[in-house]
Amino acid sequence: MGxxxxxxxARSDARNAAARASIRITEAHDVDTCRRLSELLDEVWxxxxxxxxxxxxxxxxxxxxxxxxxxxxxxxxxVAGTVAFFGEDxxxxxxxxxxxxxxxxxxxxxxxxxxxLHQRAWALERDIDRVVWTFxxxxxxxxxxxxxxxxxxxxxxxxxxxxxxxxxxxxxxxxDRLVATWQVRQPWPPxxxxxxxxxxxxxxxxxxxxxxxxxxxxxxxxxxxxxxVPQDIETLRRNDPDLGAAWSEAxxxxxxxxxxxxxxxxxxxxxxxxxxxxxxxxxxTNGAGEPAEAQDA
Numbered sequence: 001m002g003x004x005x006x007x008x009x010a011r012s013d014a015r016n017a018a019a020r021a022s023i024r025i026t027e028a029h030d031v032d033t034c035r036r037l038s039e040l041l042d043e044v045w046x047x048x049x050x051x052x053x054x055x056x057x058x059x060x061x062x063x064x065x066x067x068x069x070x071x072x073x074x075x076x077x078x079v080a081g082t083v084a085f086f087g088e089d090x091x092x093x094x095x096x097x098x099x100x101x102x103x104x105x106x107x108x109x110x111x112x113x114x115x116x117l118h119q120r121a122w123a124l125e126r127d128i129d130r131v132v133w134t135f136x137x138x139x140x141x142x143x144x145x146x147x148x149x150x151x152x153x154x155x156x157x158x159x160x161x162x163x164x165x166x167x168x169x170x171x172x173x174x175x176d177r178l179v180a181t182w183q184v185r186q187p188w189p190p191x192x193x194x195x196x197x198x199x200x201x202x203x204x205x206x207x208x209x210x211x212x213x214x215x216x217x218x219x220x221x222x223x224x225x226x227x228x229v230p231q232d233i234e235t236l237r238r239n240d241p242d243l244g245a246a247w248s249e250a251x252x253x254x255x256x257x258x259x260x261x262x263x264x265x266x267x268x269x270x271x272x273x274x275x276x277x278x279x280x281x282x283x284x285t286n287g288a289g290e291p292a293e294a295q296d297a
Contacts (some may be wrong), residue, residue, distance in 0.1 A: 134177035151190030213250035
């Protein structure tokens with residue numbers, strides 16, 4: 001499929017996703033919309049002292065040709081927004097997706113997928129092959145969405161990449177992040193994801209009965225292995241900061257350590273497991289000699 005046809009198909013996918021979520025997505029160009037988006041981001045991240053992104057910064061990014069997209073519901077209420085800008089690394093030009101926020105009462109309604117598919121179409125229409133972003137490795141729902149739903153690749157772990165953060169979501173914990181790379185020219189939806197379910201690999205990290213991290217250092221050199229994260233790290237951090245800190249240390253000690261070596265994330269399961277394998281390890285199968293497929297989302 002040519003670039004023009006692929007972009008057109010991506011735009012159709014984005015429109016369909018927006019329709020299913022009962023929203024309308026458009027680009028933000030005027031000052032008032034940028035102000036409203038800034039206020040939404042502050043609301044989502046619980047920021048009161050200073051803006052997550054100041055309106056004038058959002059306006060400057062939009063004015064200079066970067067992606068600033070917003071979503072409205074049927075009553076014309078701004079309910080979601082994305083800010084992304086062009087970047088470049090040693091593999092070339094890409095779109096860096098800096099932040100996406102969805103109003104709390106609209107989460108789990110398909111808005112996140114609609115915003116991402118809109119971003120995919122936006123990138124392809126500008127001949128961009130990759131969208132890159134970072135996410136907290138301990139937030140299970142984001143890992144599942146990024147890896148399991150979108151099919152993004154994860155191979156890098158960054159320690160405290162943003163330094164201390166003062167918003168309600170990230171306050172008091174290190175800003176360790178995984179780097180997600182979405183190859184937007186790949187077919188949508190993803191054809192299948194290796195779930196690593198054939199050989200029950202050893203666990204380098206798992207959640208014990210008390211929601212504590214249990215590290216097994218002896219598993220850190222297996223060809224294939226797993227790393228588990230708790231179901232709701234955000235609530236756990238609020239209710240037990242010490243336990244939250246223990247999880248931050250454990251994920252850095254295991255997943256962070258592994259991704260500095262020959263390992264990469266091959267999949268993420270609904271049960272909260274990162275499946276990893278060494279670059280030279282064979283692909284998993286479903287027991288019948290065929291590549292294992294992800295569960296339907």
